[in-house]
Amino acid sequence: xxxxxxxxxxxxxxxxxxxxxxxxxxxxxxxxxxxxxxxxxxxxxxxxxxxxxxxxxxxxxxxxxxxxxxxxxxxxxxxxxxxxxxxxxxxxxxxxxxxxxxxxxxxxxxxxxxxxxxxxxxxxxxxxxxxxxxxxxxxxxxxxxxxxxxxxxxxxxxxxxxxxxxxxxxxxxxxxxxxxxxxxxxxxxxxxxxxxxxxxxxxxxxxxxxxxxxxxxxxxxxxxxxxxxxxxxxxxxxxxxxxxxxxxxxxxxxxxxxxxxxxxxxxxxxxxxxxxxxxxxxxxxxxxxxxxxxxxxxxxxxxxxxxxxxxxxxxxxxxxxxxxxxxxxxxxxxxxxxxxxxxxxxxxxxxxxxxxxxxxxxxxxxxxxxxxxxxxxxxxxxxxxxxxxxxxxxxxxxxxxxxxxxxxxxxxxxxxxxxxxxxxxxxxxxxxxxxxxxxxxxxxxxxxxxxxxxxxxxxxxxxxxxxxxxxxxxxxxxxxxxxxxxxxxxxxxxxxxxxxxxxxxxxxxxxxxxxxxxxxxxxxxxxxxxxxxxxxxxxxxxxxxxxxxxxxxxxxxxxxxxxxxxxxxxxxxxxxxxxxxxxxxxxxxxxxxxxxxxxxxxxxxxxxxxxxxxxxxxxx
Numbered sequence: 001x002x003x004x005x006x007x008x009x010x011x012x013x014x015x016x017x018x019x020x021x022x023x024x025x026x027x028x029x030x031x032x033x034x035x036x037x038x039x040x041x042x043x044x045x046x047x048x049x050x051x052x053x054x055x056x057x058x059x060x061x062x063x064x065x066x067x068x069x070x071x072x073x074x075x076x077x078x079x080x081x082x083x084x085x086x087x088x089x090x091x092x093x094x095x096x097x098x099x100x101x102x103x104x105x106x107x108x109x110x111x112x113x114x115x116x117x118x119x120x121x122x123x124x125x126x127x128x129x130x131x132x133x134x135x136x137x138x139x140x141x142x143x144x145x146x147x148x149x150x151x152x153x154x155x156x157x158x159x160x161x162x163x164x165x166x167x168x169x170x171x172x173x174x175x176x177x178x179x180x181x182x183x184x185x186x187x188x189x190x191x192x193x194x195x196x197x198x199x200x201x202x203x204x205x206x207x208x209x210x211x212x213x214x215x216x217x218x219x220x221x222x223x224x225x226x227x228x229x230x231x232x233x234x235x236x237x238x239x240x241x242x243x244x245x246x247x248x249x250x251x252x253x254x255x256x257x258x259x260x261x262x263x264x265x266x267x268x269x270x271x272x273x274x275x276x277x278x279x280x281x282x283x284x285x286x287x288x289x290x291x292x293x294x295x296x297x298x299x300x301x302x303x304x305x306x307x308x309x310x311x312x313x314x315x316x317x318x319x320x321x322x323x324x325x326x327x328x329x330x331x332x333x334x335x336x337x338x339x340x341x342x343x344x345x346x347x348x349x350x351x352x353x354x355x356x357x358x359x360x361x362x363x364x365x366x367x368x369x370x371x372x373x374x375x376x377x378x379x380x381x382x383x384x385x386x387x388x389x390x391x392x393x394x395x396x397x398x399x400x401x402x403x404x405x406x407x408x409x410x411x412x413x414x415x416x417x418x419x420x421x422x423x424x425x426x427x428x429x430x431x432x433x434x435x436x437x438x439x440x441x442x443x444x445x446x447x448x449x450x451x452x453x454x455x456x457x458x459x460x461x462x463x464x465x466x467x468x469x470x471x472x473x474x475x476x477x478x479x480x481x482x483x484x485x486x487x488x489x490x491x492x493x494x495x496x497x498x499x500x501x502x503x504x505x506x507x508x509x510x511x512x513x514x515x516x517x518x519x520x521x522x523x524x525x526x527x528x529x530x531x532x533x534x535x536x537x538x539x540x541x542x543x544x545x546x547x548x549x550x551x552x553x554x555x556x557x558x559x560x561x562x563x564x565x566x567x568x569x570x571x572x573x574x575x576x577x578x579x580x581x582x583x584x585x586x587x588x589x590x591x592x593x594x595x596x597x598x599x600x601x602x603x604x605x606x607x608x609x610x611x612x613x614x615x616x617x618x619x620x
Contacts, residue, residue: 057403061396063146069392070381071111072399073361075153075338075369078103079121081129083136090122098374103133104140107150110378113402114151116370117202119163119475124154127168127200127426131417134201138415149411151250151402153204156197157224158189159574160555165476167427168196171435172582174209174236175557176442176573178226178598179617183239185438186226190243190251192431198248199425201417203409206300206338208240210253210287211260213599216558220265223555223573227598228260229614230283234290241294250405253291255302255340256327257309257316258284266303266346270315277308289331297405298336299327301365303346315347318356323364336401338367342377354380361390366398439582444595445618446560447569452521452548454589454620457492460520460548465495466512467525468502468535468554470575477577480525480554487584488523500538502527509538516547523550523587524566525575529559531604539563552583557597561604561611571595592620 061069079093080086083103086094091101100106103115115137117123117130124130134152141147154163159173171189172180190208197205212233213225226236237253244251255266257273257280264271275284288299301317310321317323317339327333339347339360347356357368357377361384371377384390406412445453455463465488469479477483485497498515500508516522522542529535543549543565550568553559557571570593572583585591596617603609 068111072113074112075114107141117154130200149415155206157207162474165474169431174226175223179595180441186236186239187243190240194244194247194249196426199421204250206252210237213260215261217263230286234287237287238290238294250297252298254300259302270349271304273306318359320363342371358384440591442595443586444571445593449567452567462520463495464519465523466498466500468527469499480575487581491588521548525554526559529562
């Protein structure tokens, strides 16, 4: 247990906190946003309050040095489980990449407005540790002259992208929720997930994904999307926005103007989206418009080129026509715009790391996320202002948006969290039960030859579970073959697990075939099967034994097109415990398969033909 109320230093009193952030802000509170208001007297009062709040925030900005202003625009990674006493390996990593030893030094040196948590940076070991880290970061910032609270963020999409793991509650990911089709479930997942993030000091979540995944070959979005129908995606996005934000966490829809139709991963390349302006309006824009109507707090940009929206050949992150012309002007959005990570190749292909942050601000961005070298990026912005390429007024415009968001999230009132709040909120029995109930409505049955499913414990008691075991997204659950075998055993079967990997060798396939001898059924967990994949060979060889084969797609539902020989196929949409266990309950008949495909599956031999349309799903 960590003492997160006080941590490694005295916690500033309420008076000290308000003084550090200027007494003028004391009354901002949770209403410190400037939102569109209804017409009439109520709207006039709202507008007046918003102007009053803005005056107080502008007073804060006027007291900031130029260096402090530049810092407010950056959201940076930092290694370590503690703000002041990280492990030596994390100190070494910080010195190498950032030039500081700790999160506290990062705040002191660069005055950063935000910090992003990653599991690989050792920020997210357990809920109490995360809460203590959050408190330590806030203390470090607020203890400085003119110190401001830090907006702490992470990517907690659930499903295949999750930075905070067990014992926190993990929900099905976006495509699974899309298969469930319940906006109520999507909102509930957002509300619970948001409440748990807020309890550990994370006030901004880079979710939900608003991309419409119309390309089965998309290597970076896929099951992170709610589906391929723009209206259905829009409904789920709006529901999640409302859920997260009802819990006091800023939702962030991404990746504007839409990353759903690409075969290139912007982490490693520079995707080009060939949609016409008309198609963009009908497809990609729809969920973002819905997010804006739902009051989205932030929108994240994509490092993609969309020639129909900006023929200059720049990534959207650096495009004034896209961010200021379309997002701000045509869509009427005036909230925070944050870049995707500036360390990704998609934004570094055309310009150097010193030009990217300056061009992003000129395009209309407010927050610069995770540059590869903070020293280079921070000094580039500072230089651009000093030399007149950027004006201080331009910085003030973005800082005002960031401070409005911090005020809305209550960071000026009380940025700290407590042990009691963690214990009362994170991973509670009620939250875990809600996640299971939601997952039970997502599993999708696509093939069920001769009504093999549900499996009977009387006729098929002995089950072999084989397949891929990808690393846990959060580092806290799995491996899926063991989890699935364990769940089936709990449900009354005698199940054995054998991990065969994503590219099983001939020897591994032979070992699995031998293990299937004497079994009553084999369950195969598949992961992104292609025509040349040896996972397909494994499924075919197992089917040839005559033992019934049930395939469970633990990522993309498109696997089913490559597996004509299996007796049954279920789409689970992720390999996390909550989704794998739900698939086990469907296999055993404890729950009915209720999911419906949120994307179309094309035929493997003729992709122009649809094998299973959007909305397809069998039941018992």
